[in-house]
Amino acid sequence: xxxxxRLCVALICSSALSACSQPAATGNATATAAAAAGGGxxxxxxxxxANQDVATTVTLPAGTHAVGIASGAAPFHCAHIAxxxxxxxVSNNFTDADVPAKLNMTDRTSAGHTYVSVDVSCHGGxxxxxxxxxxxx
Numbered sequence: 001x002x003x004x005x006r007l008c009v010a011l012i013c014s015s016a017l018s019a020c021s022q023p024a025a026t027g028n029a030t031a032t033a034a035a036a037a038g039g040g041x042x043x044x045x046x047x048x049x050a051n052q053d054v055a056t057t058v059t060l061p062a063g064t065h066a067v068g069i070a071s072g073a074a075p076f077h078c079a080h081i082a083x084x085x086x087x088x089x090v091s092n093n094f095t096d097a098d099v100p101a102k103l104n105m106t107d108r109t110s111a112g113h114t115y116v117s118v119d120v121s122c123h124g125g126x127x128x129x130x131x132x133x134x135x136x137x
Contacts, residue, residue, distance in 0.1 A: 041135055043068075048076045048122055048129040055121045060135045064115045068134035069093065071103040074127040081131075082119040083107055091115075099131070106136065 044058045060067070067083050077098050083091040091107050099122070109115055118133050 041137075043132055043134040046120060046131045046133070048074075048124045048131055050074075050124045050126060050128050052124045053122075054124070056119075058118045058120065058133055060115050060117055062114070063137055064135040065113075066106050066108040066136040067115055067118060068106050068132075068136060069103065070105075070132040070134070071099050071101060072130040072132075073101050074125055074129035075099060075101045076122055076125045076129045076131075078120070078122040080119065080121050083109075083115050084117045084119065085109055085113045086116050087113065089113065099129075101129075 041061070046054060046056060046058070048054050069081065075098055078094040078096075080095045081093045081099075083093065085091070089109075091109065093107060115135070120131065120133075122131065
């Protein structure tokens with residue numbers, strides 16, 4: 001196992017342990033960044049606690065042409081997940097809709113455009129959930 005592999009494992013374990021000891025969110029959740037496996041691009045994991053509202057905006061790195069959207073083992077409901085482009089356009093996903101468990105999809109912008117941020121407004125379901133946003137070039 002290389003030094004980089006060991007560092008990634010240590011960061012993942014540290015994040016998992018600290019996540020277990022965090023108090024439940026009471027309104028706006030703070031997005032936490034974790035290194036994506038294999039690449040230099042950071043994924044952002046947003047906790048969606050059971051029966052709680054989460055509203056946050058995630059800023060994407062320059063040159064983001066696509067965003068990976070994934071969910072954990074529990075479903076939840078979103079007022080919106082809006083991916084904003086540099087020229088003010090919006091790609092709306094899950095507008096007033098349920099996000100299924102184990103979702104794994106990618107949203108790509110049209111040629112000549114880039115994504116700059118993702119606005120998230122969701123409500124936790126019966127169990128704790130999470131939303132993972134991965135910027136892609």
